[in-house]
Amino acid sequence: MEPDTSRSGGFLAAGAIRRAPFLVFIFLLSILPAISVFGGVRRFTFLYEANTSARGSLELENWVTWQRATGSDRFDQVDFRHELEYGVTDKFQVSIYLADWFYESDPEHSGFVYSDSAIELIYNLTNPVVDPIGLSIYGELRAGDRLIELESKLIAQKNFGPLILAYNATLEAVWEGSDLAEREGEFSQALGASYELSPRISVGIELLHEFVFPEWRDEEAIRNLFVGPNVSYRHRNWFVTVTALAQATDTDSEPDFQVRTIFGVGL
Amino acid sequence: MRTLAIFAIAGVCLVDLSSCGTTSFAPPPVTPELARTGKGKHGGIAMLREGRALFVHRCIECHTLPAVSSHSAQQWPRLIDEMAGRASLKPAEREAVLAYILAVRTQ
Numbered sequence: 001m002e003p004d005t006s007r008s009g010g011f012l013a014a015g016a017i018r019r020a021p022f023l024v025f026i027f028l029l030s031i032l033p034a035i036s037v038f039g040g041v042r043r044f045t046f047l048y049e050a051n052t053s054a055r056g057s058l059e060l061e062n063w064v065t066w067q068r069a070t071g072s073d074r075f076d077q078v079d080f081r082h083e084l085e086y087g088v089t090d091k092f093q094v095s096i097y098l099a100d101w102f103y104e105s106d107p108e109h110s111g112f113v114y115s116d117s118a119i120e121l122i123y124n125l126t127n128p129v130v131d132p133i134g135l136s137i138y139g140e141l142r143a144g145d146r147l148i149e150l151e152s153k154l155i156a157q158k159n160f161g162p163l164i165l166a167y168n169a170t171l172e173a174v175w176e177g178s179d180l181a182e183r184e185g186e187f188s189q190a191l192g193a194s195y196e197l198s199p200r201i202s203v204g205i206e207l208l209h210e211f212v213f214p215e216w217r218d219e220e221a222i223r224n225l226f227v228g229p230n231v232s233y234r235h236r237n238w239f240v241t242v243t244a245l246a247q248a249t250d251t252d253s254e255p256d257f258q259v260r261t262i263f264g265v266g267l
Numbered sequence: 268m269r270t271l272a273i274f275a276i277a278g279v280c281l282v283d284l285s286s287c288g289t290t291s292f293a294p295p296p297v298t299p300e301l302a303r304t305g306k307g308k309h310g311g312i313a314m315l316r317e318g319r320a321l322f323v324h325r326c327i328e329c330h331t332l333p334a335v336s337s338h339s340a341q342q343w344p345r346l347i348d349e350m351a352g353r354a355s356l357k358p359a360e361r362e363a364v365l366a367y368i369l370a371v372r373t374q
Binding site: 040041051053054055056057087090127128129130159160161162163164196199234236237239266 | 292293294296323324325327328329330331332353354355
């Protein structure tokens with residue numbers, strides 16, 4: 001799901017990145033000749049769509065998210081994610097986040113940081129074209145040197161000809177810090193609309209609404225709202241989707257705007 | 268609170284739209300009548316059902332679902348051949364999708 005935007009992942013040297021993700025990567029490369037088709041296009045970058053990848057398909061997705069805050073907590077951060085997505089059946093897909101890492105720059109320090117790796121499972125319940133509403137359930141476990149996160153999500157989608165509407169409701173539980181003593185909960189909901197101008201190009205809008213609960217309390221009443229446009233282009237076995245979101249609330253510690261690009265290619 | 272209201276209204280609209288839209292954009296279901304179309308030359312009912320299931324699942328991976336009438340019966344085989352790889356369609360699955368589309372077109 002979302003790369004960590006809390007800016008609190010563990011600082012590690014590049015060489016300390018865990019071996020496990022790379023072993024998985026090598027294993028997946030070794031079975032590439034047997035599975036060589038496209039997983040599916042994403043029309044949104046801050047939302048998931050209900051349909052899952054075709055059985056046997058494998059896709060590499062690279063995410064880049066640039067966030068900028070200009071208030072008292074001024075910072076720039078660029079998040080990276082490298083994800084392999086595999087269709088186990090037509091209704092069940094597994095993704096492995098080989099690495100989530102980021103570069104940050106603020107008045108106190110700057111540098112590259114490895115955050116975590118993760119596994120993500122999505123099960124499709126109903127189809128967004130033929131059923132009244134397309135639904136999928138989502139589960140994710142992220143683990144890093146100083147981060148453990150559990151996330152569950154309900155994904156809803158409906159296709160009306162060239163128009164796609166999607167809604168995600170997400171609940172996250174995060175443990176972080178050197179001894180994982182800091183706890184945080186978050187509920188977020190996201191709404192998106194995408195219109196297909198041609199089989200290759202879609203344009204749309206995304207809206208993200210977050211409720212943050214530090215230590216699972218709501219004393220600070222942290223609410224963040226982001227909204228902005230997106231555009232998606234696909235050709236042959238690859239696609240690229242870009243979303244630019246601006247913060248509509250006034251939370252200093254959150255970015256004023258963020259731009260996310262996902263580039264996917266069928267392997 | 269206002270944001271919650273926006274989401275609630277959007278959710279209601281989504282449900283409302285979905286109930287109206289289902290019949291407008293979904294390809295027709297497979298019925299015994301459809302299976303009899305063309306005197307069975309487009310495959311049996313099981314094959315047509317598989318073809319429809321694949322059509323509504325695999326094609327929307329890359330683009331929204333085209334109307335079956337948007338291409339001629341002569342154009343469809345070539346189009347499906349072109350996209351079979353991206354849609355991960357095996358030869359039998361490709362035949363099932365084509366059988367369903369041609370049966371609907373013939374109806």
